[in-house]
Amino acid sequence: MTSAHAPLPVSFFGIAVGVLALGNAWHLAVPLWHLPPQIADLLTFGGIAVWLVLLALYAHKWLRHGAEARAEMNHPVQSSFAALVPVASMLAATALLPVARPLALAVAAVALAAQLALGLWLYGRMWQGGRQPELVTPAMYLPAVAQNFVSGTTAAAFGWPHLGMLFFGAGMFSWLAIESMVLSRAALQAPLPEALRPVLGIQLAPAVVGGVAYMSLNGGVPDLFAQILLGYGLYQALLLVRLLPWIARQPFAPSYWAFSFGVAALPALAMRLLASGATGPVEWLAPWLFGAANIIIGLLVLKTLALLLQGRLLPAATPSR
Template identity: 30%
Template sequence: MSKRASNVQPIGETLEMKKTSSLQFLPVNLFGSVMGLSGLALAWRWSHEMFGTYSIVGELIGAIAIIVFIILAVSYITKWIKFPHKVREEFNNPIVGNFFGTITIAILLLSSVLAPYHKGLSEIVWIIGTIATIILACIIVHRLLVHKQDIHHATPAWLIPGVGTLDIAVAGGTMPFSWVNEINLFGFAVGGILALVFFTLIFSRLMHHDPLPDKMTPSLMVLIAPFGVGFLSYTNIIKGVDMFASILFYFGLFLAIILFGQVFKKGLPFGASWWAVSFPMAAVVNAAFKYANYVNTWPLKAIAAISLIVLTIVLAVIFVRTLTYLFRGELLKG
């Protein structure tokens, strides 16, 4: 064997080891991309019904969401197997640990994406997502109660596990089970009260203490999630829109306008944390379509259409930048 040939295997092994080891830096909050893409797909389905836009747009985005989830799931399971200490570090982190809720929420939303194609599979995915969401919410809340918390850890990420239980009813509104209404009510009760408590704590922290670090600034958008998701969850449970639902929608829209200027400004570093803006915005957009469909006036339909365009542009930019950083090797590094 020549000297050149003998070097091929070591070089190949080195590249493979480098590729595998980079998985230890795969952030769990990347699952937020699945949440955002799923929410965008559902919003484009609303657009097809309301404005007659091409249905293929929403279905294509939904397919991308499924593919991204499969890739991330396989990658993160590999990380769990090869670097379990890294997964434990993430889960035990008082801030990052809350982003494990993005996994369970992504599963719930994918059940809605899958619904038109296979009801049975959609129902199974929803059940898995529901069980996982409730278990995670119990773990996170228990951890917050038994350990003393630093006020600086009161960040918008605290809302994610609670918002996850709200999503049970968002995705479960069309489930055919006889017991589904009670599960939806349970999810709304848990998520609604947790959102109220955590939102107050986080708002107080933002008002009276140092601002969030730049890399965490995009997570401010999570503050609008309880209102957009709460609207969708509540209206699915009562099968209609009432004054309380209107209050949830309008305050979510108001807060989204306020926070948009704080989040989307020059100088903030790009990273996986930017996916935190995706689903909260998508929830408000879906809420806008549902509310516009109920009120049936052109100003609200215009708000729905404009917000969908903004959401699509934002997610397209974040998606492209994420791929760019991934291929440059800057996304998965310590």
């Protein structure tokens, strides 16, 4: 007897990343605007629950569907989403820090080591060449950029700022190098197929996730570079709004969670600046961005639950011959 659905795609860890990132944004918003802390806690522990369920399902995939798991890790696009496993784990570790420091420390140590090994393996494979131009997408940011930026934030949270600076540097210069490749592909090659277009949501993340990492490491100073990163993040958000009708030709699928990390990190960066004394446009931008993040991620949650209830969340299994 075979299941009608394929095993869990590793990209589903983007759901845990998005919910945990929104929980982090709520924890920043609570003292700023005197919002109920229970919502922040609900999102955070809901994100941890999703992360644990996904870890169990992904472990089951490797145990029972090893061939599919290995094929996913060898795919030039799908393999990049494996970086979301350590990213979600580091976000979970940071969320657990106030309530269970020894457990949080253990999770963070494993996740930091795993992200470094995985990032070097995936990014090193790219250096060996052979990638077709049509497979150059923003998913390439995940192993070398997202993992290192989140590692920087995690290291700072655990009191290791000097280690965090090293991760931040690795993520920053990897971002600059990879973005030129992504833009070159977009400008010079055929348009992305409709099924891959939601991956463009990742384009928002590097500047704002990097900005959160930077402010975690610089003592929370709202300096010029932090505001530059916010400005570039805002520009990327506007660009994605302009492209949304073109991206949305693909019906809703879990791939739209690619937007969630950047969508949650954008107001988080603005709120960090505001809490540190920044003035000017950020004062009115922060609440609007926070509200938009809640609406967007709320819609992602509702549409994902609808697919789950309809039995259409997981892709259909490929019939064996």
